[in-house]
Amino acid sequence: MASGGSRPNSGRKPKPVALTLSAAQQQQIPVPGATPQMIPPIHLSSLAQLLFADIAAMLEAQGRAEPQWAQIVALLAQRLEQVQRFQAVLESTGDTCTSTTIRKVDGKQVTTEMIRARPEVAMLSEAMRHAQSLLGDLMLSPSAAMKLGGGKKDGPGEFDDF
Template sequence: MQGTYRADRDAKVNEDVPLGPMIAPLHLSEIERQHFAAIAQILEDQKRASPHYADHVGLLALRLSQIARYQAVLEVEGDTFKSQTSKKIEGKEVVFEMIRARPEVAMLSEALRHAQSLLGELMLNPSAALKLATGHKQQQDNDFADF
């Protein structure tokens, strides 16, 4: 099995990745491509865009699109649904009704966690922004600094 050679993936270990424009993976939908373009623009503005990150940014764009879909379903359908089961107990049929969480609740939770993780890996969250800010270093009082 042989893949397609891409020169942009030739970075050596401990070398900076080459900077440059990112191209959205082909499997992304139109909405996912819009998310991809917005994230790529943020990375370009920060001078951190690289073709090496395209698949990772594509995965984040996919998750953001899923989050929007799951939220839309939950807004229309609600967070729960009723399920009914019946059993015969002592010759009588008894109906049990349970209120359960919709499957989209768990899927949304997982997509949110994964998107948050990807944002952190791409350093696109608020704590990373503080680290990336030029000349910004938080001062902390440390009583033990002299030791």
């Protein structure tokens, strides 16, 4: 086993100083307005693409449009589209449906009718809950906007000295 330290001219050659980047150049400080646009995924329907563009415009107006959030915005657009679709079904057919059941009781046929909530009611509720959660994740809900903006500031009070 050799000892005595490194040998001259062994190992990788160092880069020329002209090719090394300064610390500021390596960080690549983003310039406002120069961020790439959020591009909707191709699997979105035309309505979802319109919703995606609307949400992306909101984020861009706040200076928070990041391309890596495109999938979350697409998921929110899909959920908002589902909310619209389920709401349209419920408006045209109503919130309830009737199911008829025929059973035999003591040798006789008994017909019972039950009024139940349509399946779209539960699907609409779940889609709205998920959309609200995604709006909070993207800081687009009013409560999240209060956190983003620092909240409402009260005027100076008499107990500020404590």
